[in-house]
Amino acid sequence: MPGTWKAYERDPGGFADLYESLSFESIHGSILGLISAAPLRVLDIGAGSGRDAAWFAGQGYEVVACEPSDAMRREGRLRHPEVGITWVGDALPELARLVGYEGGFGLVMLSGVWMHLEAGDRPRAFGRLVEMLAPGGRLIISLRHGPDLRGQGFFPVSEEELEGLAAQHGLQCIHKERAEDTLKRDGVSWSVLGFER
Numbered sequence: 001m002p003g004t005w006k007a008y009e010r011d012p013g014g015f016a017d018l019y020e021s022l023s024f025e026s027i028h029g030s031i032l033g034l035i036s037a038a039p040l041r042v043l044d045i046g047a048g049s050g051r052d053a054a055w056f057a058g059q060g061y062e063v064v065a066c067e068p069s070d071a072m073r074r075e076g077r078l079r080h081p082e083v084g085i086t087w088v089g090d091a092l093p094e095l096a097r098l099v100g101y102e103g104g105f106g107l108v109m110l111s112g113v114w115m116h117l118e119a120g121d122r123p124r125a126f127g128r129l130v131e132m133l134a135p136g137g138r139l140i141i142s143l144r145h146g147p148d149l150r151g152q153g154f155f156p157v158s159e160e161e162l163e164g165l166a167a168q169h170g171l172q173c174i175h176k177e178r179a180e181d182t183l184k185r186d187g188v189s190w191s192v193l194g195f196e197r
Contacts, residue, residue: 046112052109
């Protein structure tokens with residue numbers, strides 16, 4: 001993921017406005033049943049504007065919001081100063097600043113992040129995600145398919161690759177769906193996969 005998130009430095013307010021125009025429920029409604037009740041520690045990787053982190057904090061979850069872009073983290077803190085959110089500047093595949101958190105999260109979420117990783121970095125990245133999960137913890141990843149309309153640095157992704165990595169790490173697939181783009185962008189669609197450790 002090195003460098004691909006730099007596009008967000010150019011217009012953090014614009015990206016944040018876009019993300020905040022959609023509610024957590026409108027984006028993640030189909031996976032609400034996969035989220036265990038609070039108290040639970042949640043890792044939101046690629047937290048962006050903090051929309052999802054704020055929803056979790058509002059429901060009583062303890063949240064670590066991991067966002068590599070300095071500008072997006074500043075934007076997120078301004079928009080969502082909620083108690084219960086710890087902001088961390090870090091990125092996959094290493095998550096080096098989360099050393100010590102291993103095994104500590106009941107839920108790890110990546111919403112629109114995986115396509116920022118080059119194929120060669122994904123096995124290591126997936127391994128780090130698994131390391132973050134508590135026993136019985138769940139990993140939810142949304143995959144963006146389609147053109148890179150704003151030059152954000154996307155790479156092709158597939159459900160099959162993700163399922164293969166999950167199988168290698170002994171994770172069970174508990175959810176899989178295809179979804180239209182909520183913003184109705186031309187040629188853009190999504191896959192949402194949920195796994196359990």
